[in-house]
Amino acid sequence: SVSTLHSDLLxxxxxxxxxxxxxxxxxxxxxxxxxxxxxxxxxxxxxxTRFLLDGSYFVIKNIALNYTIPRSLVEKLDxxxxxxxxxxxxxxxxxxxxxxxxxxxxxxxxxxxxxxxRVFSLGVNIKL
Numbered sequence: 062s063v064s065t066l067h068s069d070l071l072x073x074x075x076x077x078x079x080x081x082x083x084x085x086x087x088x089x090x091x092x093x094x095x096x097x098x099x100x101x102x103x104x105x106x107x108x109x110t111r112f113l114l115d116g117s118y119f120v121i122k123n124i125a126l127n128y129t130i131p132r133s134l135v136e137k138l139d140x141x142x143x144x145x146x147x148x149x150x151x152x153x154x155x156x157x158x159x160x161x162x163x164x165x166x167x168x169x170x171x172x173x174x175x176x177x178x179r180v181f182s183l184g185v186n187i188k189l
Contacts, residue, residue, distance in 0.1 A: 118156035118163035124149045146184035151177045 125148040135143045154177075156163045162176050 115157055116163055118154055118158070120154045120164070121152040122150065124152055140187060140189060142186070142188040144186040146182075146186065148182045148184075150180040150182075152179065 125146065128145045130143040130145070132142075135141070154163065164177060
């Protein structure tokens with residue numbers, strides 16, 4: 062159903078391409094679906110950016126925070142050293158692509174691939 066398509070996809074079918082008029086021989090039917098016709102390949106060899114999307118992205122891939130508890134507190138517990146570690150993998154991805162993972166190759170289908178998992182880890186390092 063058209064209502065389930067993302068607005069970026071719907072924009073691709075909206076209107077008539079620039080430079081095409083009502084009397085153009087190669088006018089595209091706005092209600093049709095454009096396809097490459099290999100039987101008439103001489104008319105379809107123009108380079109087009111019609112289906113190109115900006116695939117730029119920025120990912121915060123790994124963050125690690127380490128904290129060493131002061132010795133004055135650790136010695137009260139009869140320990141020599143205590144450290145805490147918090148790490149996050151794949152915290153956030155900034156991209157203009159909607160519903161797509163920009164790190165995955167895309168050839169027209171998503172191949173039912175899962176998004177990259179976000180992983181949180183907490184660690185404690187205790188030295189006796």
